[in-house]
Amino acid sequence: MNLPETEFVDRMGLIMERLGGTRTMGRLYAWLMICDPPEQSLTDLASKLGVSKTAVSTVARQLELSGMAERVPAATREHRYRMVGGGWDQIMRGRLAIVRQSLDTLDFGLSILGDDQPGQRDRLSDTRKFFAFVLQDSDEMFERWKEYREKPS
Template structure:
């Protein structure tokens, strides 16, 4: 991988801070940003070298990113190392995770509202109503995204990524 330019470094650091503000780790955000900027799979060692962090930290954060669907492992023919790329369906995965979280939250609120002494708590009702509204508004968004994505021309892929397999 070539040396990173100033704009790329700035983006990587900004993404790290964004992830941190969202409750993730700064290194997780930096890894995701670097993978977003490259068209080729990167190994743990490449990620660690470019980001100037330990391979152990990259390994830990890659596992976390895979668990939430943002990153996926790929293989490179003839190479036994583990390589990683941005999951092409990662945004849909994040959307499902967010929806599942809101559904769990609204269930907790609705259970509380079913108890007579809590049934008329304004803030509790407002939270449940907002969640119901949010879920109704979000319904079908993944399908609309897939349709929009399918209508766009396919981006060119690099030679290195053409041979990769998941």
């Protein structure tokens, strides 16, 4: 990796860490975005990122399970991975599914609070309103994203 590539990979590691993943996950995903050839073996990935093959294997499987990377067929027994387009879409859909599920929990919370607890009700209601607002346009947002993504650059 040259210096600008290293800086990009390291910056993405910090971003992924801030998003709740691991730094290695962000670094691996970043490298898969810019590497050539796009398919990389675990040995290649470990070497380029300066981490153990075991760590790379674990993170690659996590990226595969999240839909952000995929394992590709190889002539050798060694696993090879590449980035999958649309991975962030899948991550966001998963997060929104959790937000959707939280509405039931928030409704339950509101049901156990009495009218004599206006401060607590207001705080809980505000959270519920925010989550409902976020979900309100999410399906349309994904449709708009699909159209935007398919537009020629």
